[in-house]
Amino acid sequence: MKLLSTLLFIILFSTSSYCTEGYVLLEIPLEAKPYLQKYEHTINPYGNLVVEAKTEDSFAADMREIKRIITEKWERRGIFINVPTSLGNLGQTILDLGFEAYDFNKKESKLIYIYRNGRAIPDISNAFTSASVFIIRTNPKTETKEVLIVNEYDKTDITIPGGCTDNTETIKATAVREAEEEVGITLNPTDLKVVAVFNDAKQGIERNHVSTNFRAHVSFDTKVTIDGKEIKEYQWVSIDELLAETFTLWGKKLLPTYRSLLKTIKEGHNDVPIPGALFVVTPPCQPLAVL
Numbered sequence: 001m002k003l004l005s006t007l008l009f010i011i012l013f014s015t016s017s018y019c020t021e022g023y024v025l026l027e028i029p030l031e032a033k034p035y036l037q038k039y040e041h042t043i044n045p046y047g048n049l050v051v052e053a054k055t056e057d058s059f060a061a062d063m064r065e066i067k068r069i070i071t072e073k074w075e076r077r078g079i080f081i082n083v084p085t086s087l088g089n090l091g092q093t094i095l096d097l098g099f100e101a102y103d104f105n106k107k108e109s110k111l112i113y114i115y116r117n118g119r120a121i122p123d124i125s126n127a128f129t130s131a132s133v134f135i136i137r138t139n140p141k142t143e144t145k146e147v148l149i150v151n152e153y154d155k156t157d158i159t160i161p162g163g164c165t166d167n168t169e170t171i172k173a174t175a176v177r178e179a180e181e182e183v184g185i186t187l188n189p190t191d192l193k194v195v196a197v198f199n200d201a202k203q204g205i206e207r208n209h210v211s212t213n214f215r216a217h218v219s220f221d222t223k224v225t226i227d228g229k230e231i232k233e234y235q236w237v238s239i240d241e242l243l244a245e246t247f248t249l250w251g252k253k254l255l256p257t258y259r260s261l262l263k264t265i266k267e268g269h270n271d272v273p274i275p276g277a278l279f280v281v282t283p284p285c286q287p288l289a290v291l
Helices: 002-007 030-036 059-073 090-096 171-183 239-243 256-267
Strands: 041-043 049-052 079-084 100-105 110-115 128-138 145-152 162-164 193-199 209-217 231-238 252-254 277-280
Touching (some): 030 059, 090 110, 128 256, 145 239, 231 239, 239 256, 252 256
Antiparallel strands (some): 145 231, 193 277
């Protein structure tokens, strides 16, 4: 777990799939536990299974069953296998099971293999991008602006739809895809307005993560359909409620960065610098009252 936490640390945004602060430990499917009991394993902070390989006559058969169960019961949850270089002969076996070579940890002398299981897990050696989107509607009875917030299984904060960019995908396409996948809302890319851009470039860190936050307005009767895989439940909440530091729902609080961005969206300007932000859009990001 220490290895993957180091390799896969992400900054401020908890954008659905990978980009998160904090997590709630997930339950491994019961069917997989008999096969996993022979091996040291854990769930990393991003909801993926991490298995430490060891010499076992049944290793290939065990991992084949584990992969099958995770694919069927735990959609969009990846599997990492850490293989000490002393067991390098297991590499071909793991590749034959449909895993791919992912990285090498020089410090611990371990080869890392990955099964993505349909999840947009970024390549560790590359820069990558992500997107999140405030989906906003106007309540006709109260005339207040409401934001769609979601409760993700493996997050300790309230979040909004979002995730990491797939290969060859534009950043707007990422926001559109994540909204469709997670809450069943189809957004028009031309309706997406940039709120802020973040960059986690730090001294001594080879990888670079740029995250873009958007806002988009939808009709009040827009239907929400959660995926049931990453998203547990959702709620439309007024911006004024979300701006309150005391606001809690599902036993969680809103990610502080999102609260700052909502203040920017509501007022059309930002008086307090947001940590990590390359820039926060002011005009043409007008106050919601005039939108």
